[in-house]
Structures are given as structure tokens and as C-alpha cells.
């Protein structure tokens with residue numbers, strides 16, 4: 320039996336359709352993972368750093384053997400730290416573009432860190448903001464609660 324005859328035969332047709340669907344899904348998956356993969360590569364090598372001396376951010380690609388803090392183009396010294404991202408606005412709403420915040424702990428300073436934009440508490444591995452979530456306390460709220468987080 321030739322392939323064309325098999326495909327058009329009652330037995331062959333469902334199999335041919337199954338293969339066609341699998342081929343489309345497979346191609347889609349490959350394209351999807353290729354796009355996701357390249358994105359992941361960018362974010363793992365080309366990262367945002369914040370200069371502890373000037374408070375300015377810059378992008379830097381970590382190379383093998385690099386130590387943090389990395390050299391900051393703003394100060395010309397090793398003052399580039401990986402910041403936390405704050406996704407809150409001053410009135411307690413999530414925002415799409417983060418504010419980069421240098422944690423006190425990253426530079427050996429005592430005490431909690433508050434975002435320079437929204438004045439809210441920022442912690443290590445800062446959780447992203449979500450609609451309907453309780454925003455972190457502002458510096459004022461934090462102090463009024465006697466230093467407790469919530």
C-alpha cells in the first residue's frame with residue numbers, strides 16, 4: 320500500500336491526522352521553549368546592579384571569576400550590588416516596573432530597608448506585588464508597630 324492510499328484509507332486517516340496535530344504541537348513547543356530559553360539566558364547573565372555610592376542602577380554581565388560587589392561605572396569602584404525589586408506604589412498598589420532597592424544588609428548596614436520610591440519595607444528575595452495583596456508596611460507604619468513586619 321502506498322502512503323497516499325494509506326492516509327486516505329479509513330484506517331490511515333485518523334493516524335495521519337494525529338501525526339499532523341503532533342507535528343504542529345511539537346513545532347509550537349519548540350518555538351515556545353526556544354523563546355523562553357533565550358530569555359532565561361539574558362536574565363541570568365545580563366543583570367541589573369545598583370551602585371551603593373550613587374544609588375544608580377546599571378546592567379552588568381557576570382563573568383566567571385567575578386566577585387560581588389562588582390565594579391560600578393558610576394563610582395568607578397567595587398560598589399555594584401544586586402538589588403531587590405519593589406513592585407509597590409506609595410498608595411499600596413502593584414506596579415509593573417520595579418524600583419531597584421539596595422538592601423542595608425547587602426552593604427552591612429543595620430536595620431530594615433525601605434524603598435526609596437514607595438517608602439515600604441523591602442526584604443531579601445522581596446515578594447512581587449499582587450493585586451488584592453496586603454502591601455508591605457511603610458517606614459511610618461513599621462515604626463508605629465514597634466518594628467514588627469505585620
Ligand SMILES: [Zn+2]
Nearest residue numbers: 405407434437
Ligand atoms: Zn517601592
